[in-house]
Amino acid sequence: MDTVITAPNKTATSTPKPTVSISGSQAVLDALLAENATTIFGYPGGAIMPIYDALYDYTNQIKHILVRHEQGAIHAAQGYARSSGKTGVVFATSGPGATNLVTGLADAMIDSTPLVCITGQVFAHLLGTDAFQEVDVINITTPVTKWNYQITDATEIPHVLAKAFFIAGTGRPGPVLIDITKNAQLQKFEYSGYEKCNHIRSYRPKPIIRKSYIEEAAKVINEAKKPFVIFGQGVILGKAEQELKAFIEKGNFPAAWTVLGLSALPTEHPLNMGMLGMHGNYGPNVLTNECDVLIAVGMRFDDRVTGRLDKYAKQAKVIHLDIDPAEIDKNVQTTVPVWGDCKETLPMLTQLIQPNNHTAWINRFREYAQQEYDVVIQNELNPTSPIMTMGEVIKTLNELTNGDAIVVTDVGQHQMVACRYAKFNQSKSNITSGGAGTMGFGLPAAIGAKFGAPNRTVVAIIGDGGFQMTLQELGTIMQFNVDVKILILNNEFLGMVRQWQQLFHDKRYSFVDITSPNFVQLAKAYHIEGNSIKDRSQLKNALQTMLNHKGSYLLEVMVGKENNVFPMVPQGCSVAEIRLQ
Amino acid sequence: MKKEYTITVYTENQIGLLNRIAIIFSRRKINIESLNTSPSESEGIHRFTILINETEEVVRKLCRQIEKQVEVLKAYYNTEDEIVWQELAMYKVSTDAIAEKVKVERLLREYGARAVVIRKDYTVFETSGHREETDRLIKVLEPHGLIEFVRSARVAIIKSSNGFHEKLKQFEQLEPGEEVIENEYLSKQAEVFSM
Numbered sequence: 001m002d003t004v005i006t007a008p009n010k011t012a013t014s015t016p017k018p019t020v021s022i023s024g025s026q027a028v029l030d031a032l033l034a035e036n037a038t039t040i041f042g043y044p045g046g047a048i049m050p051i052y053d054a055l056y057d058y059t060n061q062i063k064h065i066l067v068r069h070e071q072g073a074i075h076a077a078q079g080y081a082r083s084s085g086k087t088g089v090v091f092a093t094s095g096p097g098a099t100n101l102v103t104g105l106a107d108a109m110i111d112s113t114p115l116v117c118i119t120g121q122v123f124a125h126l127l128g129t130d131a132f133q134e135v136d137v138i139n140i141t142t143p144v145t146k147w148n149y150q151i152t153d154a155t156e157i158p159h160v161l162a163k164a165f166f167i168a169g170t171g172r173p174g175p176v177l178i179d180i181t182k183n184a185q186l187q188k189f190e191y192s193g194y195e196k197c198n199h200i201r202s203y204r205p206k207p208i209i210r211k212s213y214i215e216e217a218a219k220v221i222n223e224a225k226k227p228f229v230i231f232g233q234g235v236i237l238g239k240a241e242q243e244l245k246a247f248i249e250k251g252n253f254p255a256a257w258t259v260l261g262l263s264a265l266p267t268e269h270p271l272n273m274g275m276l277g278m279h280g281n282y283g284p285n286v287l288t289n290e291c292d293v294l295i296a297v298g299m300r301f302d303d304r305v306t307g308r309l310d311k312y313a314k315q316a317k318v319i320h321l322d323i324d325p326a327e328i329d330k331n332v333q334t335t336v337p338v339w340g341d342c343k344e345t346l347p348m349l350t351q352l353i354q355p356n357n358h359t360a361w362i363n364r365f366r367e368y369a370q371q372e373y374d375v376v377i378q379n380e381l382n383p384t385s386p387i388m389t390m391g392e393v394i395k396t397l398n399e400l401t402n403g404d405a406i407v408v409t410d411v412g413q414h415q416m417v418a419c420r421y422a423k424f425n426q427s428k429s430n431i432t433s434g435g436a437g438t439m440g441f442g443l444p445a446a447i448g449a450k451f452g453a454p455n456r457t458v459v460a461i462i463g464d465g466g467f468q469m470t471l472q473e474l475g476t477i478m479q480f481n482v483d484v485k486i487l488i489l490n491n492e493f494l495g496m497v498r499q500w501q502q503l504f505h506d507k508r509y510s511f512v513d514i515t516s517p518n519f520v521q522l523a524k525a526y527h528i529e530g531n532s533i534k535d536r537s538q539l540k541n542a543l544q545t546m547l548n549h550k551g552s553y554l555l556e557v558m559v560g561k562e563n564n565v566f567p568m569v570p571q572g573c574s575v576a577e578i579r580l581q
Numbered sequence: 582m583k584k585e586y587t588i589t590v591y592t593e594n595q596i597g598l599l600n601r602i603a604i605i606f607s608r609r610k611i612n613i614e615s616l617n618t619s620p621s622e623s624e625g626i627h628r629f630t631i632l633i634n635e636t637e638e639v640v641r642k643l644c645r646q647i648e649k650q651v652e653v654l655k656a657y658y659n660t661e662d663e664i665v666w667q668e669l670a671m672y673k674v675s676t677d678a679i680a681e682k683v684k685v686e687r688l689l690r691e692y693g694a695r696a697v698v699i700r701k702d703y704t705v706f707e708t709s710g711h712r713e714e715t716d717r718l719i720k721v722l723e724p725h726g727l728i729e730f731v732r733s734a735r736v737a738i739i740k741s742s743n744g745f746h747e748k749l750k751q752f753e754q755l756e757p758g759e760e761v762i763e764n765e766y767l768s769k770q771a772e773v774f775s776m
Contacts, residue, residue, distance in 0.1 A: 138597055143604050147651045148597070167651055201752040202593050202654045326645040 019190035024154030024180065025054035027191055028118065031161035033061060034194040037089045037116070039080060039451050040064045041073040045093025046133055048120025050185035052091075065451065065480055068472040070097050072444040074104025075470070078113045079448030082431045083406055083456070085239070087114040087169045088448065094121045095133030098140075098179070103438055105144040105175045110435030111260060112237060114173035116164045124152040124181040137179045146174030154187035162197035171205025172324040173237055207323065209340040209348065217319045217336040218352035220293055221251065224317075226361045228291035229253045230276055230284075230305075233260035233434075234298015234322060234342055241265070241427045243346035244297060250350050252358045254365050256284035258299050260434040263424040267403060273365045277305040278569045279416040282376075282578060283368030285569060288313050289576040290364075297321045298342050301331040302435065311574035321345050375580045376566050381421070387560040388536055390417040390489050396539050397459065397487070398423040400547055405457040406431060408449050410442030410466030413495035416565045418461045428453070440469030446484045447476055457485065457547065464490040464516045474526040477552045485546050486528075486554040488519055491561050499564045504571075523554040530554035585614075586640045586658045587666065587737045590629035591621060591745055593652040602629060602653075605646045611635060615668075617734035623745045626654065632735045654752055659739055666737035670715035671697070672706045673729035674722055679704055692718045703728060 028051055042064060044052040055064060067073040070092045077088030092098055098119040108115050122131040138150050147167045149160055160178060168176040221227055235244050241264050248255045248271050255265060256273045265272050274281030294316040306312045309331060317335040320328050321342050328337045338345050380391035394417060403423035408431040409415040415432055424430060431449050433441040446460035467488055477484055494512040501509050523530040529549060533542045546555045569578045592598055606613050614632040621628035644656040676699065679685055688694055694708035708718060715732055
């Protein structure tokens with residue numbers, strides 16, 4: 001069969017639609033085609049075999065990436081969604097196949113990543129009988145999905161999948177899981193075509209924007225002496241990068257970003273004051289507690305950003321722009337809530353604000369930046385010791401990529417260093433596990449990111465610990481020739497935990513001393529070229545070789561074992577108590 | 582200050598939604614005092630009545646989390662004076678004990694109770710009312726051997742509500758009117774931005 005189910009021409013609603021008899025599995029694939037979701041990350045198994053059987057006939061329209069573990073599939077789909085702005089799609093089988101998705105679902109849920117995961121399930125008549133590979137996927141995944149649904153009858157497939165894509169991709173995006181019993185996949189039914197969903201009566205993804213709030217917010221902003229803009233991933237998800245830029249430029253507002261907001265504003269933009277939070281920049285943290293108006297755009301006041309809440313920005317009036325009403329007043333009391341899509345609310349605000357310069361206020365950020373440079377950054381980027389730092393690796397990488405690469409990171413010290421020092425010129429360039437902090441995210445997410453943005457260079461920066469959590473995905477890279485540059489920053493420790501043990505647990509290094517295999521040989525076993533270096537003199541060339549290499553490449557850089565990431569807001573402290581050393 | 586709040590949730594009638602709503606409470610270690618699901622005044626729309634003891638701030642955040650669920654149309658919370666509420670209670674006692682020691686007639690009158698079943702061996706009474714009222718009857722019956730007792734969840738009518746029919750019509754439209762999506766942010770007392 002040469003795919004595309006050509007049955008139903010959409011005719012006038014009064015006349016009955018023509019139908020064709022197809023299987024539930026075919027309906028699934030037809031839905032994916034209709035949603036233009038033609039890249040799937042998955043792994044087959046017993047309960048999803050009918051869908052894989054149907055997929056066999058769709059391989060010239062749908063690209064299926066066979067991963068090595070379902071966790072790899074979902075992280076890859078996350079990377080795909082984050083680099084492309086589209087909804088990522090995952091296939092997995094029932095039981096362990098589905099439970100292996102849970103970490104990725106939790107990660108996508110907290111990081112608002114649009115995903116549609118399709119899991120196979122045992123036959124409907126076996127539900128609740130403890131059948132082979134039966135788990136209660138719906139209930140297991142309820143807290144980590146925006147929506148989930150079990151299909152037991154094929155006739156439900158078209159409209160449920162339409163709902164799934166609509167829910168995943170609109171409003172505050174998130175993961176959706178659809179569990180389809182095997183009988184529904186096999187069942188033939190009369191199919192009248194796929195209709196996209198654009199309305200669910202109980203779901204309002206697009207809030208109605210209240211003019212009065214915009215006006216009130218503009219009034220507060222116009223009266224501000226020390227306004228400060230903090231932004232998050234909402235700007236990227238809302239495709240409002242230009243709107244944000246216009247807003248801060250008109251008012252000359254200093255702006256700082258959360259980890260997930262990184263790359264929404266070019267690094268070199270003069271109003272980009274850097275990163276917020278625990279390992280963020282000095283000025284943005286200290287001055288959060290000095291600004292008079294805090295304008296939060298598409299961010300959720302995570303505890304890693306706010307530090308101690310009862311000492312967070314208490315002096316400031318807070319304006320919170322968010323699409324999710326549950327975020328407003330959740331952690332920080334708002335003075336003026338601006339509920340809506342920031343793609344629309346930002347321009348409305350920009351129109352009402354007066355141009356300003358705020359020079360003295362902006363200079364305060366520059367002064368703090370200088371102090372931070374002198375105490376922290378200078379040494380991190382231009383160390384005098386013979387041992388390399390993570391920061392200088394990122395700096396050299398910046399020089400070679402010119403800030404045009406997509407940087408995917410794992411979780412830990414290297415992640416914070418990469419976020420602090422990597423340079424970005426365009427949006428959707430920083431892909432990392434922010435809210436969940438999932439070690440093992442980096443490698444599979446980089447694979448997905450490459451499929452989502454095939455024309456861009458993708459560099460996966462990963463620690464020696466996190467790499468060993470999902471290194472089986474080297475097999476995926478090998479099989480599909482995925483051009484991912486893997487940069488392992490090896491400090492021979494679980495570095496972030498070690499840093500905390502050093503600072504807060506009397507240097508009691510409890511189980512953070514991790515040994516690694518020979519990563520280059522390991523890569524070689526997967527036919528991936530690689531190199532390992534420990535001398536600064538080799539750094540630039542080694543990075544250049546990696547970037548120039550045709551196809552995937554693994555470069556291990558040995559860095560200082562006991563280097564720490566600073567500045568740091570210790571847990572339980574206010575952002576103003578940020579420590580430089 | 583913690584108080585008794587009655588949360589009313591209008592939802593689609595969907596398998597699994599009870600779990601989705603329940604875990605919003607359990608995740609935050611908040612005990613549900615009582616929970617009732619039933620049809621509502623609007624066809625096809627389900628109504629949850631949930632009773633919890635919490636501060637208003639917590640209750641407001643919970644309602645927003647509940648409303649965030651895809652299949653939830655609307656969540657309201659009310660204090661006791663804003664609702665009319667009832668609970669149903671049933672009592673099973675030995676018929677002999679009742680006949681001998683307690684004046685059935687008096688019970689029926691004083692507590693508004695009525696006998697649902699009278700058998701040779703036992704009698705079942707039911708009454709409805711506020712918690713204190715149904716509790717009082719337990720006290721009266723206990724000395725005579727209360728064999729079984731059960732009380733239903735709270736059901737509540739919101740005094741100021743105009744029902745859900747009009748809202749539902751709006752929700753069914755692609756672009757509902759402003760009035761239907763109430764502004765959750767405006768404080769109830771004054772039309773100012775005080776949260």
